[in-house]
């Protein structure tokens with residue numbers, strides 16, 4: 001049993017349902033898709049809560065069904081097909097299983113790929129390293145692994161987090177390879193999760209890209225304001241701390257209700273408040289956030305070309321901008337010509353410094369947006 005944290009607002013990872021706000025419909029939707037063996041592609045803005053949701057679903061599946069195997073693979077650190085196969089085989093080693101000699105059987109199965117089993121010196125977690133020499137060997141290894149696990153586990157789901165990573169591999173045709181392997185296992189549901197831009201762009205830009213067409217798309221939006229409010233009131237309330245509706249509204253406004261930022265601000269506010277989390281305290285927390293990010297955000301100034309930085313400032317000052325090439329906006333912020341704004345806009349969007357929210361542009365990182373506003377806006 002995990003220890004109760006001192007602060008109920010988690011900012012790094014998933015702890016338990018107690019510290020997880022809402023996502024009731026989304027969880028239900030994923031559970032149903034898994035039960036019906038449908039493949040899902042889960043997308044959202046960064047830091048909206050995809051990984052949290054996957055872990056919540058995993059928790060729920062494992063709680064209700066002890067024989068369930070949830071294979072969660074984080075592809076973020078993988079740089080090529082070989083590393084992907086290592087990540088998948090290592091994730092399989094984490095699966096709870098009653099099968100006798102599970103490890104030995106896996107090693108035998110993969111013998112031709114020269115498996116090396118090791119244990120993390122800190123966590124004691126096992127991991128497998130394989131040596132593949134061709135794409136065909138990756139396909140072979142993956143096929144072996146899926147056959148093996150589906151042979152001993154009836155209730156099984158694979159979750160690939162940061163799936164967009166595979167489009168960066170130098171290996172040719174990874175997507176086609178994965179698709180053909182996955183299609184030979186219709187009894188296994190797969191979830192592919194990644195951030196909006198990197199998952200969506202390839203899908204629309206290259207009609208031949210095969211992957212997602214065979215999956216159902218699920219977009220993860222912000223947590224509902226009402227649900228989040230209830231959650232915050234409950235967490236402060238159980239610690240005998242008072243927080244007003246007005247203060248909560250200010251937090252939602254300042255963080256744009258974007259999950260990570262809400263959690264972070266609430267975490268600091270919870271920590272710094274005594275029996276009352278009043279408006280003065282919340283202002284101090286906002287300031288503390290901006291100060292703590294100061295070195296990082298100040299360094300962006302040297303990394304971003306001047307015109308792009310000016311546009312970024314202008315968007316942050318306005319908070320959101322519908323028509324960045326309109327005359328009034330350009331004149332107000334002295335941005336030169338519409339065509340140069342267009343060029344900078346594209347460059348900033350490519351770098352994921354800005355993002356379209358509905359029909360208007362915003363600075364993607366909410367804290368950076370507030371920092372720019374604080375330093376360059378009218379006060």
Ligand SMILES: Nc1ncnc2c1ncn2[C@@H]1O[C@H](COP(=O)(O)OP(=O)(O)OP(=O)(O)O)[C@@H](O)[C@H]1O
Pocket residue numbers: 010011012013014019020021022023044045046047048049050051052053194195223259260263
């Ligand atoms: N429903 C929730 N309730 C409370 N906290 C949450 C919830 N969902 C996510 N979080 C918290 O918000 C933060 C961001 O969530 P998470 O890492 O799941 O986002 P993500 O969409 O996977 O981001 P990225 O695209 O960067 O991988 C995490 O610190 C997580 O603990």
Ligand SMILES: [Mg+2]
Pocket residue numbers: 050051052161
């Ligand atoms: Mg994530």
